[in-house]
Amino acid sequence: MQLTGAQALIKSLEMERTEVVFGMPGGAILPAYDPILDSSIRHVLVRHEQGAGHMAEGYAQVTGRPGVCMVTSGPGATNLVTALCDAYMDSVPMVAITGQVARPVIGTDAFQEGDTVGITRSVTKHNELVMRPEDIPLAVRQAFLLASTGRPGPVLLDLPKDVLQSTTEWHWPDDTELAASLPGYKPTTKGHPRMVREAVRLMTGASRPVVYAGGGILKARASEALRELAELLDAPVVTTLMARGAFPDSHRACLGMPGMHGNYAAIMALQEADLIIALGARFDDRVTGRVASFAPGAQVVHVDIDPAELGKIRRADVPIVGDCRLVIEEMVRVLRASGEDQADRRAWWATIDDWRQRFPLYYEPQLPGDLLKPQAVIEAIRDAAPEATTLVAGVGQHQMWASQYWRFEQPGTWVNSGGLGTMGFAVPAAIGAKVGRPDRTVWAIDGDGCFQMTAQELVTASAERIPVKVAILNNAYLGMVRQWQEMFYEERYSEVYLSPDLPDYVKWAEAMGCAAFRVESPDDVGPVVDKANAIDDRPVVIDFRTDSREKVFPMVPAGASNSDVIVHPALRPGGEKVVQ
Amino acid sequence: MSGAAPATGPWVSGSGRARHQTISVIVENRAGVLARVSALFARRGFNIISLAVAPTDDESFSRVTIVVDLEETSVEQLTKQLFKLVNVVKITEMVPGEAIERELALVSVRCAPPGGPGPSRGEVGELVRIFGGSVVDVGHEALTVMLAGQPSTLDDFEELLRPYGIIDIQRTGRVALPKLERPTARRGAGHN
Ligand SMILES: Cc1ncc(C[n+]2csc(CCOP(=O)(O)OP(=O)(O)O)c2C)c(N)n1
Ligand SMILES: [Mg+2]
Numbered sequence: 151m152q153l154t155g156a157q158a159l160i161k162s163l164e165m166e167r168t169e170v171v172f173g174m175p176g177g178a179i180l181p182a183y184d185p186i187l188d189s190s191i192r193h194v195l196v197r198h199e200q201g202a203g204h205m206a207e208g209y210a211q212v213t214g215r216p217g218v219c220m221v222t223s224g225p226g227a228t229n230l231v232t233a234l235c236d237a238y239m240d241s242v243p244m245v246a247i248t249g250q251v252a253r254p255v256i257g258t259d260a261f262q263e264g265d266t267v268g269i270t271r272s273v274t275k276h277n278e279l280v281m282r283p284e285d286i287p288l289a290v291r292q293a294f295l296l297a298s299t300g301r302p303g304p305v306l307l308d309l310p311k312d313v314l315q316s317t318t319e320w321h322w323p324d325d326t327e328l329a330a331s332l333p334g335y336k337p338t339t340k341g342h343p344r345m346v347r348e349a350v351r352l353m354t355g356a357s358r359p360v361v362y363a364g365g366g367i368l369k370a371r372a373s374e375a376l377r378e379l380a381e382l383l384d385a386p387v388v389t390t391l392m393a394r395g396a397f398p399d400s401h402r403a404c405l406g407m408p409g410m411h412g413n414y415a416a417i418m419a420l421q422e423a424d425l426i427i428a429l430g431a432r433f434d435d436r437v438t439g440r441v442a443s444f445a446p447g448a449q450v451v452h453v454d455i456d457p458a459e460l461g462k463i464r465r466a467d468v469p470i471v472g473d474c475r476l477v478i479e480e481m482v483r484v485l486r487a488s489g490e491d492q493a494d495r496r497a498w499w500a501t502i503d504d505w506r507q508r509f510p511l512y513y514e515p516q517l518p519g520d521l522l523k524p525q526a527v528i529e530a531i532r533d534a535a536p537e538a539t540t541l542v543a544g545v546g547q548h549q550m551w552a553s554q555y556w557r558f559e560q561p562g563t564w565v566n567s568g569g570l571g572t573m574g575f576a577v578p579a580a581i582g583a584k585v586g587r588p589d590r591t592v593w594a595i596d597g598d599g600c601f602q603m604t605a606q607e608l609v610t611a612s613a614e615r616i617p618v619k620v621a622i623l624n625n626a627y628l629g630m631v632r633q634w635q636e637m638f639y640e641e642r643y644s645e646v647y648l649s650p651d652l653p654d655y656v657k658w659a660e661a662m663g664c665a666a667f668r669v670e671s672p673d674d675v676g677p678v679v680d681k682a683n684a685i686d687d688r689p690v691v692i693d694f695r696t697d698s699r700e701k702v703f704p705m706v707p708a709g710a711s712n713s714d715v716i717v718h719p720a721l722r723p724g725g726e727k728v729v730q
Numbered sequence: 731m732s733g734a735a736p737a738t739g740p741w742v743s744g745s746g747r748a749r750h751q752t753i754s755v756i757v758e759n760r761a762g763v764l765a766r767v768s769a770l771f772a773r774r775g776f777n778i779i780s781l782a783v784a785p786t787d788d789e790s791f792s793r794v795t796i797v798v799d800l801e802e803t804s805v806e807q808l809t810k811q812l813f814k815l816v817n818v819v820k821i822t823e824m825v826p827g828e829a830i831e832r833e834l835a836l837v838s839v840r841c842a843p844p845g846g847p848g849p850s851r852g853e854v855g856e857l858v859r860i861f862g863g864s865v866v867d868v869g870h871e872a873l874t875v876m877l878a879g880q881p882s883t884l885d886d887f888e889e890l891l892r893p894y895g896i897i898d899i900q901r902t903g904r905v906a907l908p909k910l911e912r913p914t915a916r917r918g919a920g921h922n
Contacts, residue, residue: 271766272773276816279762296816334758334819458810 155283156181156314159247160189162290165322168218170194170209170585171247172202176222177262179249181314194585194614199226201578201607203233207242208582211565212540212590214371216243216297217582223249224262227308228269232572234304235273239569240392241369243302245293246274252312253281266308275303281310283318291328300337301456302369337455341472341480349427349451349468350484356425356449357493359385362408362437365392365568366430366454372475373397373561376429378482384495386502388416390431392568395558405502406511409437410706411550414509414717415502417704420445421712422501428452430474433463434569443711453477511554512718512727513700516672521697524548524623528555530675531593531621534683538563539591540583544576544600547629550702552595563590574603580618581611591619591683598624598648598655605658611689612663619682619690620659625698626650633701650695659691668693749800750779752831752906755812756820759785759792763817767794774811777802780833780903791819795905824906831906834878835888836866840895843870849894861887872897 153161159182163171170192175183186193196202199221206217221230227248237244251260267279276296280289286309293305323331353359361383367376373396380387380403387397388408397404406413408420420426420437426448431437438444441463452459452466453474460469470477513525528551535541541556543549543566558564565583567575580594601622611618628646635643659666665685667678669692682690703718720727757763764783771778779797786793798808809821824831842848854873858865863877877887881904888899 267762268765271769275814301814332816334813335816456814458807458814460810462807 151320152317153320154181154185154315154317155286155309157185158283158286158318158320159290159309159314160185160191161320162287162322163191163218164189165287166290166294167215171218171220172196172205172209172582173220173247174199174202174222174226176226176249178223178251178311179220179226179247179309179314180222181311182220182247182249182309194581194610194616196578196610197606198604199229200232200574201581201604201610203230203244203246204236204572204575204578204604205582205585205607206244206246207233207237207240207575208542208565208579208584209586210237210243210582211579211586212562212583213586214243214369214562216245216294216302217586218245218247220247221249222262223251223266224264227264227266231270231273232570234270234306236567236570236572236575237304238273238275240567241302241365242304243297244304245290245297246304246306248306248308249314250279250308250310253310254312256310266306270306273304274306275301277306277308279308279310280313283313283316284321286313286318287321288323288327288331291323292332295328295332296335300335301454338457338471339455339473339476341453341470341477343480345468345470346477346480347484349453349470350481350488352425352449352451352468353383353385353427353481354485354488354490355493356385357495358422358424358498359383359495360405360419360423360426361385361387362390362420362426362428362431363387363393363396364390364429364431366474367393367396368430368561370430370455370474370476371561372430372473372478375475375478375482377401379478379485382482382485384492385427386415386419386499388412388420389558390434390437390568391553391566393431394553394556394564395561398559399557400559405506407553409434410439410708411554411702411704412437413511413554414704414715415505417706417712417715418505419502420448423448426450428454428466429478430454432459438463439706439710439712443713508728509704509717509721512703512721514720516697521625521695522669522672522675524625524694524696524700525551525555526672527621527623527669527675527694527696528552528595531595531679532556534676534679535593536591536683539593540565540580540587542566542576542580542583542592542594544594544596545571545573545630546597546600547625547633547700547702548595548597548600548623550630551623554702562587573597573600576600577604577618577620578607580620581607581616584616584618594618594620596620596622597629598622598626598650599628601655602648602653605662608659608662608664608689608691615687617686617688617690619685619692621692621694622655623696624650624655624693625696625700627698629698630702632698636701637705638707655691655693659689659693662689664689664691666691666693668695670695750797751800751805752824752826752829752904753796753798753805753809754822754824754906754908755794755796755818756786756791757794757815758817758819759790760817763792763815764794766815766817767812770811770815774807776808776811782903782905784905795903797904822908824908828909829906830909831880831904832878833881833884833904834876834902835884835899836874836876837888837891837899838867838872838874838897839891840872840897846871854891854894857887857890863887
């Protein structure tokens, strides 16, 4: 069967069971947009290519399958770079297709030529300029394999226009051809048995163990196994920003999020542990604080599918390369078989419970005449949310509050930009998440600053009837930056004021085809959230007017030791909420 | 970067200039692979002393020989990060004493024509002969000479030529292969 390169591309995407492509056409990618008309694949036309990338990420985060986006050469590809970098940092499986100028003019600064492979080299797991139409099917198979196995990540295929236009005999490579085409790619999935036994020995003997669960748990679908392990060990679990939902918040052993804005008990448990069991986590600086003083008394068991993470930041006493689910399941088997008694953990739990009781998450109740408390808004949305609601966040204070105050019970219900911290992530990622799991309600908690970066994708959502709900915590500031200026720059506020009503978010949202509300009084929060939950035929935007003075606590200042965590003033010695 | 102590094989090269380690990387021989390797070094802040590339006997693969500065770079991180490149097939950390390492130098050096003032061609030629190099080009007041050998030998050669006045020097960077298995042979004598 003779096909054009473009037809081969679309057919290959179908062979990989692609349901949806987020993208925007343009000169170089034009040939690929013709066969898509005849394809079963849904195309979502974005308003900016960055949106296509984040939508693909949102889709991937809730489905576990690679999100696919397709854009044109030059500006289309450069607009995608932020999303690629975001996906790379958070190990999100994604396949990006970019058009390229025709082969004969590559290197001549042709119209809309950009060195896409060069530009995206450091923000993709792999990328490839495909120079022959007959190579397209194999390139697509490789891309999906690379994106979704080992440590997942974004893979980009750059396709010159004339490669898409010329014809080739269709051939779909089999597994053998695929494997032979990647002689250097063999991710290790099974943990080394001796290392696993050694890890279990340390776990059994530890009197102050902590499970440090990272995003890898979700990528490996290891939540069930993690729960079994934690219960067998009777060990507390901290879930990083990327791992919220990997272990139920309602579980007694869950201490919540560690790190810069983590729960006090989670921060301190890591800090005081004698054994850290790091599972699919990478000792990010936002978790460790000053590395030299991080968890000084802890031995480390570190499991990761990416060998380069082992020993990168913190030396591991027992490094294990492997898939988190397989390794944890093996640990559980070995633990069960050993029949050895766990060390006495009663004192450890008493200490942890004391931390939890004395330093809970805390914010002051709203006083009459004050603006809304952002934390209270999140709690109201949380309490009214249908089960398994997907929560998406932007980047800033609202993101930290969302992670802190939501209650995550299931994997794949939290979508955020952790490693790159990309403002503008929420709206498009929420759209992608809704496309991926249309059965689930999707709420985005967004900042006023973030919203202004990618709000135009709500036009996409309206046009495509993708009913996401966006709560803007409108504090009229780049709040997170304001907080740093308040705390570390003597309240010298520099370029952080945004205004609460420029733009008018309600009018703007309505102009984009959304239902829109403004909430200023605490009494209206619940009823308006209920109204939003009842709307299912278009996107909803709520402009919540929140108190700009509110800060995120606890906080470990950048570069400080986790032992120097700053708690809410009311919880400090002399504060009115101190629990003795 | 972690700044962690390197995992294996630190040693002092013959010249004593710095601590080096040679790493041999087999990569797929395709467009852009070298760019990926060098971009990775730049992006991760790895300090590379030299790099040499050529296809292996199997044309579909190339061997990249990299010498890293152990003072600046963790070999463990470097090899692990390199391995993440999809086109990297195999990495061998060369254990000093168990690898044959060679480098080639071309040196243009000043010398006087016969009867002219200053050191003569003969003097330079003698030095080249002692080192087992060869003269590859002759000008009126200069010679270009070539020497292949162990990097430390090249260092010495360069040092001894310097007083004559080096006009230009080009060294290739190191290539290396593991020593052949010879179970009965005495290990560790002479070469590195
Ligand atoms: C693209 C991008 N630019 C700048 C930043 C730096 N930054 C981090 S948080 C923040 C403020 C976010 O403001 P807003 O969306 O209003 O959220 P808030 O902190 O007020 O909740 C800024 C500017 C960033 N993370 N991403
Ligand atoms: Mg704000």
